[in-house]
Amino acid sequence: xxxxxxxxxxxxxxxxxxxxxxxxxxxxxxxxxxxxxxxxxxxxxxxxxxxxxxxxxxxxxxxxxxxxxxxxxxxxxxxxxxxxxxxxxxxxxxxxxxxxxxxxxxxxxxxxxxxxxxxxxxxxxxxxxxxxxxxxxxxxxxxxxxxxxxxxxxxxxxxxxxxxxxxxxxxxxxxxxxxxxxxxxxxxxxxxxxxxxxxxxxxxxxxxxxxxxxxxxxxxxxxxxxxxxxxxxxxxxxxxxxxxxxxxxxxxxxxxxxxxxxxxxxxxxxxxxxxxxxxxxxxxxxxxxxxxxxxxxxxxxxxxxxxxxxxxxxxxxxxxxxxxxxxxxxxxxxxxxxxxxxxxxxxxxxxxxxxxxxxxxxxxxx
Numbered sequence: 001x002x003x004x005x006x007x008x009x010x011x012x013x014x015x016x017x018x019x020x021x022x023x024x025x026x027x028x029x030x031x032x033x034x035x036x037x038x039x040x041x042x043x044x045x046x047x048x049x050x051x052x053x054x055x056x057x058x059x060x061x062x063x064x065x066x067x068x069x070x071x072x073x074x075x076x077x078x079x080x081x082x083x084x085x086x087x088x089x090x091x092x093x094x095x096x097x098x099x100x101x102x103x104x105x106x107x108x109x110x111x112x113x114x115x116x117x118x119x120x121x122x123x124x125x126x127x128x129x130x131x132x133x134x135x136x137x138x139x140x141x142x143x144x145x146x147x148x149x150x151x152x153x154x155x156x157x158x159x160x161x162x163x164x165x166x167x168x169x170x171x172x173x174x175x176x177x178x179x180x181x182x183x184x185x186x187x188x189x190x191x192x193x194x195x196x197x198x199x200x201x202x203x204x205x206x207x208x209x210x211x212x213x214x215x216x217x218x219x220x221x222x223x224x225x226x227x228x229x230x231x232x233x234x235x236x237x238x239x240x241x242x243x244x245x246x247x248x249x250x251x252x253x254x255x256x257x258x259x260x261x262x263x264x265x266x267x268x269x270x271x272x273x274x275x276x277x278x279x280x281x282x283x284x285x286x287x288x289x290x291x292x293x294x295x296x297x298x299x300x301x302x303x304x305x306x307x308x309x310x311x312x313x314x315x316x317x318x319x320x321x322x323x324x325x326x327x328x329x330x331x332x333x334x335x336x337x338x339x340x341x342x343x344x345x346x347x348x349x350x351x352x353x354x355x356x357x358x359x360x361x362x363x364x365x366x
Contacts, residue, residue: 002101004032008132010086010094018086018134020096021075023127026118032098033078033106035115049145050112061117065126072118075129076111077148079141084134096132109133109145157210158201178230178239179217183210185240186247193248193293207262212271212329216278217243225285242291246281249296257309266310271329273309276337283345302348303341316340 008022036048064070083105085097098105108115118126135141163173164181187198187206198213199206217239220226229238251258254268263270268277284290284299308314308324315321316336327333 002099004028004098004100006096006098007089008086008094008096009092010088016136018132020086020094020132022096022130022132024130025125025127026115026121029076029078029108029115029128029130030104030119032083032100032104033108034104035108035112049142050108053116054113057113058117058120061114062120065117065121066124070126072114072126072128074111074114075131076115077109077131077133078106079109079133079135079144080106081135081138081141084132086134106132107141109141110148155201160210160214161200161202175218175221176214178221178236179214180210182217182236182240182243183213186213186243189240191244193244193251208269208274209263209271209329212274213243215275216281219278220282224282242281242285245291245293246277246284246296248293249300250277252293253297253300253304254307254309257307261310267324267327268307268309270327272327272334272337275329275334276341279338280341280345283342283349287346288349299345299348302344306344307341314340 006022006024008020010018010020013019035050037050037052038048041047065072080098083099083102085099087095087097089095114128118128133144135144160176160180161184163177164184183198184200186192186194187196187200187203187210189195194208194213196203197206198208198210200210217226220239220242221230225242226235226239229235229242232238250268257266257268261269267273280300280303281296284296288295288299290296290299310324312324313321314324314327314337320336327337
């Protein structure tokens with residue numbers, strides 16, 4: 001059969017375009033439309049417009065769609081320049097007839113990853129909405145593609161803040177969700193040393209980046225001390241106490257670089273400093289057994305006078321001396337800063353654990 005027919009609803013939007021919506025399976029959609037990926041010929045001529053498939057994203061959607069309670073309210077947007085007829089049944093209902101005799105006439109404009117995932121879901125009668133847009137020519141089709149896909153995505157920080165309230169998420173988001181929950185507790189609990197200091201969508205006046213705190217927590221959950229804590233019945237409380245006590249100690253040991261400072265005036269409250277100090281927390285917690293704030297404070301006392309959070313220079317090496325403001329929230333800068341701080345802390349631990357040599361003479365006998 002070379003013709004496919006659907007009852008659809010039509011939405012009067014523009015005198016130059018026809019927009020209708022109907023429901024179809026992935027198999028049907030791929031019969032009347034293609035995913036035309038962007039490419040260039042040997043002569044450099046541009047063709048297509050869709051980006052490449054993202055395999056991990058498609059697997060994630062497929063895993064979700066295979067759940068019995070899955071829903072996919074977002075429509076697949078398909079644009080046509082030929083091969084489609086729309087006949088009105090009444091003011092709101094129409095019949096869409098698509099002619100596939102010369103191949104699929106439609107182009108997927110939005111939802112290619114969703115459609116690819118849905119096509120891999122077997123043994124499930126799953127229909128999705130199709131928003132069909134009839135364009136006068138290919139130039140108009142490309143323009144609509146750019147306009148539809150040029151919307152600004154939601155800020156990551158807003159999504160992360162919402163994560164703890166959302167269930168049924170992919171496994172890879174579990175630690176991110178827990179990190180977001182602990183960050184919220186650190187920002188709002190009355191007994192938190194960071195209360196009100198973390199910038200979130202619900203606390204825009206905060207100065208410390210929520211993603212920097214989440215990075216500290218996620219690093220620990222993945223490879224650090226929290227990975228063990230969280231397996232305990234009171235794991236979440238222990239994780240909160242650890243971060244809470246550590247940054248309480250940071251604020252006491254480096255009070256002049258923390259109090260009343262902003263990221264632009266002190267790298268200690270900057271994303272780079274917060275993240276780098278997270279590695280110090282791990283060292284002191286794992287190698288020195290620190291848990292309470294005074295134990296952390298004692299362990300990082302060796303850093304006093306050897307940092308340049310808000311003035312001076314960092315002396316990472318003889319040939320790597322940087323002005324304090326030169327540290328940026330870049331992975332390479334965070335790693336360099338973390339290595340520098342950890343080396344000092346490790347050397348201090350070794351010196352504290354090495355027994356002092358016995359005096360050659362007993363002072364009482366002299």
